[in-house]
Amino acid sequence: MSLNPKNLHLWWRLSSLLILLLQSVTSLNPDGILLLKFKYSILSDPLSVLESWIYDDETPCSWHGVTCTEIGPPGTPGLFRVTSLALPNSQLLGPISEELGMIEHLHQIDLSNNFLNGSLPYTIFNSSQLQVLSLSNNVISGELPELVGNLTNLKLLNLSDNAFAGLIPEKLPTLPNLTVVSLKSNYFSGSLPTGFIHVEVLDLSSNLLNGSLPNGFGGENLRYLNLSYNKISGTIPQAFAKRIPGNTTVDLSFNNLTGPIPGSEALLNQNTEFLSGNADLCGKPLKLLCTVPSTASTAPPNATTSSPAIAVMPKPIETTPSTNTTGTPTQNVSPGGLKPVTIAAIVVGDLAGMALLALIILFIYHQRKKRYPKIPNINATVASNSEKKExxxxxxxxxxxxxxxxxxxxxxxxxxxxxxxxxxxxxxxxxxxxxxxxxxxxxxxxxxxxxxxxxxxxxxxxxxxxxxxxxxxxxxxxxxxxxxxxxxxxxxxxxxxxxxxxxxxxxxxxxxxxxxxxxxxxxxxxxxxxxxxVPNGSLATIDSRRGGACSLNLSLEGRLKIAKGVARGLAFIHEKKHVHGNVKPSNILLNSEMEAVISDFGLDRLLLNDVTHRGNGSARQQELLALSSSPYARMASSSSTVGLMAYQAPETFQNVRPSSKWDVYSFGVVLLELLTGRVLLERELDQWHEPGSVELEEQNRVMKMVDVAIKGEVEGRESVVVAWFKLGLTCACPVPHKRPSMKEALQILDKIHVK
Incomplete structure (x- = not known):
């Protein structure tokens, strides 16, 4: 249970009493007892990083991840107190205990890249000596309270890639020693706070911030500012831009900003991508120049002040001839100088144009009705044309x-x-x-x-x-x-x-x-x-994939682009410590730019109540067998007997926990399919995994396996094809630990160029 300010004092008294009781039965100092409370709140420690934390020690200074410093008056022996707790990348699962914030001299907390959940305990914000708080890449939720203003010695705050929500505290920018703040990839909402005077690095990207950029934002000491991927709207105020130093990196991309970019040195020095994604933003350094508005000063002194929409409307024509100052009748002319015959011709032309447009719309409507006739029976089978084999x-x-x-x-x-x-x-x-x-x-x-x-x-x-x-x-x-x-x-x-x-x-x-x-x-x-x-269907259905083969109407460059997109998506999933578990062509969608977009991530948790994630291999095998017997499974092979199981790693049928290596195997099969135009059967993969199978003398064999649709493009690019093929084989290796990570696979793909 998180503490609130009202019962915080009571909790301190109870904790102090508990520490005294524990000290009566152990020699461990108070800091060590508080750390043990944190240990016992952790639900899972698969790497055993807390194994050395035991009651038998006098101090926790020898424990893994713990640093102590001698605290006492100068020139006299002091006590060794805990000043740092650093356990990043330890796969710890569980909440952060309140006792962690009670360690008196704690200067640094680094628990980034774990599985910590729950909300931040209020005791953390009473750690007046805390200088570094890094909890990035966890699943911590809740709000960041205004009590963060108590951390007057805080220099670095990194809460990125969590699930924090609510407003950014107004007291956060006022911390006198705070220089680095990263709250990116959370759910913070509301407007941007003001008064960032001391901060040098500020990353608030990928949140839900809205409102406009404030005039009193500050930023005099900024070296890096990232507000991209939010919902910030309105113009960029001159007062906002002029205070930011000229050598600062400023990323305002993918917001809803409008109007001209102020001519400040800081914004003029930015790359265009840092200002892109704002449809109505114009001016340098963007290529979209702002239009010069017309002003009243350019109009004649006697010009009308009516709005443009009204000013262009012709005035009614007088039916009686007018008389000039000499009494001579004048011709019947409109005030704008147009004769009645000219105006009549314009009206007739407009009517004729409207009639022609109506005829074109009617023609298109009838053509669409002919193209898509109604089918009276919804359960009617597909027409059995004798020339249509499948x-x-x-x-x-x-x-x-x-x-x-x-x-x-x-x-x-x-x-x-x-x-x-x-x-x-x-x-x-x-x-x-x-x-x-x-x-x-x-x-x-x-x-x-x-x-x-x-x-x-x-x-x-x-x-x-x-x-x-x-x-x-x-x-x-x-x-x-x-x-x-x-x-x-x-x-x-x-x-x-x-x-x-x-x-x-x-x-x-x-x-x-x-x-x-x-x-x-x-x-x-x-x-x-x-x-x-996603508008362009999936990799399984592109160009209808007739015959089941992967005869994609894609160039070699287009296929490589798709492969890199899938690799980026899977690498991101694995970076967040998740597994897709069902990578296959039908789950690889293609957007309007023919970029790969992975679908169905996490769907197994909703359909099967997370059975596969509990390591039930038999249940998974039954599921895959049921899927492979479905007519929808035969979507990516030249043989109707090859279905979804072609993309599944061999170990998925065993009673094991899901692994990122499953996705690597599936990606390898897809990668080989993109190159060869078909799914390689298991026995074919086994042949290639024999020692020394992809050597120089085997290049001709590899080249013969390339999809016929891109044969002309691979001539003279043997090195590209072999590198592609070897990566696919390595990813689809039957031995899990011999497969690369998706990050490593992406690095290899990025080095393959076809231009």
Missing amino acids: ESVISRQVADARTTTASLPCSCLTMKEEATSSDSDRESNTAVDIMAAHGNTLVTVDGETNLELETLLKASAYILGNSHASIVYKAVLEDGRAFAVRRIGECVIERMKEFENQVRAIAKLRHPNLVKLRAFCWGPDDKLLICDH
């Missing part, structure tokens, strides 16, 4: 999904009685209604999507795919936004709070090569996951 994977998914939908226990998605279909479409154009069930609740989890349940219920949807436990739809809202909606049919999680916790944990991982999870819908029978819709 139907596409998506056509089979659509036909089977039409039958499956009626039998699923969920009632949130119901098929309409009309459908249209086209072989050229990657998506089924089967319209569906999203109907509300009693008690349904829609919850957004990304902190930025504005979506209401009523809006989702009005969406038209189209089937994208089907699996053994869920159906995926493309939902198009009335305002034109498109989402991918997964309807879960076999949902084991019975409590909404548990479901929400799992979904929020998934949504927290944000990366350009991962599909963004936006919201979920919870009902008694219906569970929906709402994600971004």
Whole structure:
């Protein structure tokens, strides 16, 4: 339980009494007893970094990760007190105990890159001598309280890559010794605080900060400022920019900033990418120049002051001839100088143009009706053309999904009685209604999507795919936004709070090569996951993959681009200490730029109640066998007998915990498929894994395996092909510890160039 300021004094008295009792039965000093309290709050210590922490020692100064300093008056012997606790990268799991903040002379706490959870105890903020607090890359949640203002000696604060939320404390910038602050990749919201006078490094990127840039921000001592990937809007104030030194790195990219960039030295010296992602921002150093507005001073003295929209409207034409000062009748001319005949011609021309536009729209409408005729029976089978030897994977998914939908226990998605279909479409154009069930609740989890349940219920949807436990739809809202909606049919999680916790944990991982999870819908029978819709289908369905082979209509450079995108996404997942566990072509989506975007991360926790993550190998084997027997599994092989298990590492069938090496193996199979155009069977991989198999004399054999669609591109690039092939084989090695990490695989891929 976290303490609040009201009962903090009582807790101190109880803790002091407990320490006295423990000291009566042990020789360990008070600092050591407090550290043991921290040890016993840790739920898991797989690396045994706390094994040396025992009661038998007089002081904790010899313990792993603990540093002591002699404290006492100058010239006299003092006591050795704990001044530093550093246990980064130790895989510790559990909360941070209140006792840690009671160590009197603690100067440094470094517990970064662990699995620490819960919220920060209030006692931490009473550590007046604390100078370094580094808790980055954990799963700590809650708010950062204003009590942080008590840490007057704090020099470095690193809470990045956690799950903190709420406002950034106003007292944080006022700390007199604080020079380095990193709160990136959290859920901090609200406006940017002011008064950053002493801070030199400030990283608040990838949060939910909004509002505008404040005039009183400060920044006189900044050397690095990163506010990218927030929701900051408005113009960049001149007062904000002029105080920042000219040699400071300033990253304001991917916000909602507008207007001209102030001509301060700090902003003019930035790279363009540090200001990109703001659609309405203009001026140097961006290539988008600001338009020069017209001013009233350029107009004639007698010019009209009416608005431009009114000023261009012709005034009514007088029906009677006017008379000049001499009494002579004048011609019937409009004040603007246009004759009535000219005005009539303009009106006739406008009407003719509108009529022509209406005819074009009517023609297009009739052409679309001819192209997409209505199918009267929704369960009608795909037309059996004698010249058509096999139907596409998506056509089979659509036909089977039409039958499956009626039998699923969920009632949130119901098929309409009309459908249209086209072989050229990657998506089924089967319209569906999203109907509300009693008690349904829609919850957004990304902190930025504005979506209401009523809006989702009005969406038209189209089937994208089907699996053994869920159906995926493309939902198009009335305002034109498109989402991918997964309807879960076999949902084991019975409590909404548990479901929400799992979904929020998934949504927290944000990366350009991962599909963004936006919201979920919870009902008694219906569970929906709402994600971004990725427009170009998946690697399994691109160009329909007819015949099952990977005869992609992609260049060698395009395939390498996809491989690097998948590697970046998986490396990020592994960096966050997670495992995807189901990497395959159908889960590798392609966006409008043909960049790879990985989907279905964390889905197994929701569909199977995290069975696979509990190490139940037999359950996983049954699941994979069920999947491989499904018609949707045969999507990436020249043989119909090769299915999803081709992408699964051999050890996944054993009773072991999930490992990042599973994903490395799957990536290796995909990497080889991108190069060869087909899935290599297990016996083929075994042949290549024989010692000395990929030597110089084997280059011709490797070159012959390249996909025929890119044969012309690989001529003269033998070194590229061999390096690609060897990396794929190394990743798909049957021995897990011989596989590289995804970070290492990405480093190798980055060195492969095809231009």
